[in-house]
Amino acid sequence: MGSQIEKEKPGAALSYRDAGVDLDAAERAKARLKSLVASTRDENTLSELGSFGGLYLVPPGFSAPVLVASADGVGTKLKVAFAANRHTTVGRDLVNHCVNDILVQGARPIFFLDYVALGAMDEAVVTDIVSGVANGCRDNGCALLGGETAQMPNFYAQGEYDLAGFIVGVVERDRVLDGSRVRSGDALVGIASTGLHTNGYTLARKIVFDHLGLGAGDPFPGTGRSVADELLEAHRSYLRPMLPLLDAGKVHALAHITGGGIPGNLPRVLGPSLGAVVHRKSWQAPAVFEGLRHGGSVELEEMDRVFNMGVGMIAVVAPADADSVVASLRASGENAWLLGEIEPGQGVRYV
Amino acid sequence: MGSQIEKEKPGAALSYRDAGVDLDAAERAKARLKSLVASTRDENTLSELGSFGGLYLVPPGFSAPVLVASADGVGTKLKVAFAANRHTTVGRDLVNHCVNDILVQGARPIFFLDYVALGAMDEAVVTDIVSGVANGCRDNGCALLGGETAQMPNFYAQGEYDLAGFIVGVVERDRVLDGSRVRSGDALVGIASTGLHTNGYTLARKIVFDHLGLGAGDPFPGTGRSVADELLEAHRSYLRPMLPLLDAGKVHALAHITGGGIPGNLPRVLGPSLGAVVHRKSWQAPAVFEGLRHGGSVELEEMDRVFNMGVGMIAVVAPADADSVVASLRASGENAWLLGEIEPGQGVRYV
Numbered sequence: 001m002g003s004q005i006e007k008e009k010p011g012a013a014l015s016y017r018d019a020g021v022d023l024d025a026a027e028r029a030k031a032r033l034k035s036l037v038a039s040t041r042d043e044n045t046l047s048e049l050g051s052f053g054g055l056y057l058v059p060p061g062f063s064a065p066v067l068v069a070s071a072d073g074v075g076t077k078l079k080v081a082f083a084a085n086r087h088t089t090v091g092r093d094l095v096n097h098c099v100n101d102i103l104v105q106g107a108r109p110i111f112f113l114d115y116v117a118l119g120a121m122d123e124a125v126v127t128d129i130v131s132g133v134a135n136g137c138r139d140n141g142c143a144l145l146g147g148e149t150a151q152m153p154n155f156y157a158q159g160e161y162d163l164a165g166f167i168v169g170v171v172e173r174d175r176v177l178d179g180s181r182v183r184s185g186d187a188l189v190g191i192a193s194t195g196l197h198t199n200g201y202t203l204a205r206k207i208v209f210d211h212l213g214l215g216a217g218d219p220f221p222g223t224g225r226s227v228a229d230e231l232l233e234a235h236r237s238y239l240r241p242m243l244p245l246l247d248a249g250k251v252h253a254l255a256h257i258t259g260g261g262i263p264g265n266l267p268r269v270l271g272p273s274l275g276a277v278v279h280r281k282s283w284q285a286p287a288v289f290e291g292l293r294h295g296g297s298v299e300l301e302e303m304d305r306v307f308n309m310g311v312g313m314i315a316v317v318a319p320a321d322a323d324s325v326v327a328s329l330r331a332s333g334e335n336a337w338l339l340g341e342i343e344p345g346q347g348v349r350y351v
Numbered sequence: 352m353g354s355q356i357e358k359e360k361p362g363a364a365l366s367y368r369d370a371g372v373d374l375d376a377a378e379r380a381k382a383r384l385k386s387l388v389a390s391t392r393d394e395n396t397l398s399e400l401g402s403f404g405g406l407y408l409v410p411p412g413f414s415a416p417v418l419v420a421s422a423d424g425v426g427t428k429l430k431v432a433f434a435a436n437r438h439t440t441v442g443r444d445l446v447n448h449c450v451n452d453i454l455v456q457g458a459r460p461i462f463f464l465d466y467v468a469l470g471a472m473d474e475a476v477v478t479d480i481v482s483g484v485a486n487g488c489r490d491n492g493c494a495l496l497g498g499e500t501a502q503m504p505n506f507y508a509q510g511e512y513d514l515a516g517f518i519v520g521v522v523e524r525d526r527v528l529d530g531s532r533v534r535s536g537d538a539l540v541g542i543a544s545t546g547l548h549t550n551g552y553t554l555a556r557k558i559v560f561d562h563l564g565l566g567a568g569d570p571f572p573g574t575g576r577s578v579a580d581e582l583l584e585a586h587r588s589y590l591r592p593m594l595p596l597l598d599a600g601k602v603h604a605l606a607h608i609t610g611g612g613i614p615g616n617l618p619r620v621l622g623p624s625l626g627a628v629v630h631r632k633s634w635q636a637p638a639v640f641e642g643l644r645h646g647g648s649v650e651l652e653e654m655d656r657v658f659n660m661g662v663g664m665i666a667v668v669a670p671a672d673a674d675s676v677v678a679s680l681r682a683s684g685e686n687a688w689l690l691g692e693i694e695p696g697q698g699v700r701y702v
Contacts, residue, residue, distance in 0.1 A: 013647070013648045013649055013650055013653070014554060014557060014558060014562065014647035014648065014649055015554070015649070015650075015653050016551070016553065016554050016653065016656075016657050018554075018557075019553045019554040019556075019557040020553055021553050021554075046417060046524075046527075053419040053420055053421040053452055053453040053455075053456050053458065053518075053520070054419070054420045054421070055417050055418070055419055055456065055527065056417065056418045056419075056420065057415065057416075057417050057418075057524065058409050058413075058415075058416045058417070058418060062409075064408065064409075065408075065409045066397060066406050066407065066408050066409070067406070067407045067408075067409060067418075067462075067519070068404040068405070068406055068407075069404055069405045069407065069462065069464055069496055069497060069517075069519065070404040070405070070464070070497060071464040071465065071466050071497060071498050071499045071517055072466075072499050073466060073468060073499055073501045073503075075501055075503060076503050076504070076505075076506070078506075079505070079506075101404055102404040104404075105404050105406065107404065111418075111420065113420055113421070113422040113517055114422065115422050115423075115424060115466065115515040115517075117424060117513055117515070145420055146420060146421060146422060147422050148422045148423050148424055148515070150424045150426055150515075151553075152424075152426060152427050152513070152553075153427070153553055154427075154430070155427070155429075155430075155507075155511070155513065156506075160506070162468055162503070162506065162513055164466040164468070164499070164501075164515055166420075166422060166464055166466075166517035167404075168418070168420065168519060169404070173408065176397075176406065200367070202367065202370045202371055202372050202502075202503075202504055203365060203366070203367050203369075203370040203372075205370075206365060206369070206370040207365060211365065296364070296365040297364045297365065298364055298365055298366070299364055299366075302364070302366050302367070305367075306367050
């Protein structure tokens with residue numbers, strides 16, 4: 001969208017504003033966000049907000065820099081944000097999700113772009129959304145290089161929107177994590193999630209709002225927190241605790257536990273003839289997952305395939321390094337533990 | 352989304368599929384697209400479809416490579432695709448729009464990622480959409496490095512979807528087009544659009560569908576083509592005709608004429624004390640724009656600020672190079688002409 005000025009038109013003449021697109025409001029939201037976005041800039045960011053494309057110098061010091069890129073959306077967690085009328089957290093969810101998605105290939109993020117689509121422009125809501133994105137970028141040391149706010153009348157219900165993001169990171173070519181370093185007997189280190197992160201919300205909402213008939217302000221079964229607080233808990237970024245371990249070469253593979261759970265994600269980063277044993281008793285799924293399981297009479301196997309069940313990321317490390325990796329993660333403030341090990345075979349076996 | 356296998360559940364137990372998310376259909380669509388996506392790979396593409404993030408080696412041969420990134424959506428042109436039930440063209444629209452957005456900073460595209468969001472999975476529609484994206488990528492020599500297909504029940508009306516894209520290109524740092532090369536007296540070379548491209552559709556649809564009461568199969572006023580053919584005409588990419596001119600250093604600035612028209616976009620690429628004179632009689636707006644203007648009694652000034660009016664891109668060049676630039680573009684199959692010139696001042700003045 002450009003910087004045009006809309007005027008009221010006389011008579012029957014149609015204008016863009018009549019048709020439902022308010023470009024002034026979009027410009028005002030952009031102006032309000034300018035300093036926040038500027039706070040995410042770093043020494044390699046060459047462009048200002050509002051240029052056609054964002055400019056970012058490939059960071060010097062790499063001999064064969066590989067760009068790692070990923071696109072993702074927030075998914076139906078947005079519906080919980082709508083119900084709670086709380087729009088400042090979903091942006092951070094999105095950034096952290098994307099950061100973790102490229103971290104598992106060994107990359108640290110360099111820049112991010114967002115896409116916000118809504119039916120009618122609401123400055124306050126857009127400011128909340130993008131401030132969440134910008135805060136997430138700043139926390140991860142990643143420039144918010146650009147984005148698009150699309151006004152699409154009759155696409156989205158009143159007060160609703162969609163939010164997607166796109167991340168680019170960089171890694172030295174010979175440091176890409178591609179599964180080739182994983183060996184049978186390697187240890188699995190689990191790192192705790194902070195809740196559902198951004199996956200399984202279509203089922204979770206069906207259970208909580210439809211099946212149990214709860215509202216956003218009601219207490220979530222068994223946790224003492226509100227439904228909104230429980231279901232909007234932020235997706236955790238594992239960048240800062242993992243970077244020193246990646247730099248030290250301690251990590252053979254990383255799996256981000258998203259949709260598909262451990263069985264859907266861990267095998268994606270292992271070699272073709274390797275499987276994993278996961279010790280169920282090594283951790284206790286947080287109460288939010290028990291609440292969902294009981295509330296929807298969901299079978300355990302289905303829970304395992306839809307939700308992260310309290311495990312946000314799994315690091316595959318040499319058995320001799322397992323204790324020091326757990327200690328390092330704990331020292332960084334993470335809840336980490338020995339979750340299982342790699343074995344010949346394929347897929348995930350719970351014991 | 353992962354690769355989990357859904358099963359029918361007995362009794363009252365809830366499952367992800369019950370809640371409206373069909374992961375099998377998503378996997379089938381992905382499998383059908385695999386060879387098409389593979390056809391967009393180049394020697395720097397290091398990852399396979401389905402990995403967490405796409406991997407792309409920074410192309411060698413640059414001394415200070417600058418990445419240029421942009422995010423965009425198709426906007427409400429999608430509603431025309433829904434009305435016409437034609438989903439193969441909007442992907443190319445999106446890619447070409449993004450390619451042009453970074454071309455104006457001197458960058459050639461290296462990779463692209465798409466985001467498709469829909470209420471319920473429809474393999475055929477998703478295959479059509481993504482095949483359009485992949486074809487657009489191939490035409491522009493750009494790898495389709497990844498993407499996300501999000502199933503979001505109750506977000507989108509039956510048969511509707513949203514589509515956004517993210518592009519990354521590269522340019523040598525001292526070849527970035529930033530407006531600093533533009534001088535008073537420089538010539539403006541206009542390059543024809545192929546129609547509305549992807550802007551002004553909220554107003555165009557209001558005129559055509561609401562005000563004139565036409566359907567997608569009806570003849571568009573004054574053009575002899577159907578409404579669907581006229582309004583779904585593809586957004587043109589100017590990459591191939593512009594690359595030799597950029598390589599030869601002939602281009603002082605480029606403006607992609609999108610939402611905001613010439614007055615909203617051309618000033619964005621000029622210096623702070625430079626304006627432009629545009630000669631209205633140097634070209635004739637295509638019949639589709641006249642049809643919209645008369646159909647909606649839209650004032651000319653509003654038309655100029657909402658639509659490209661037949662000018663898809665403007666190149667700012669030295670006056671001595673203007674004729675050879677026009678000749679080069681024509682030799683590449685473009686309709687190009689002398690549109691005006693740069694003058695001291697600011698904004699766009701039509702004469």
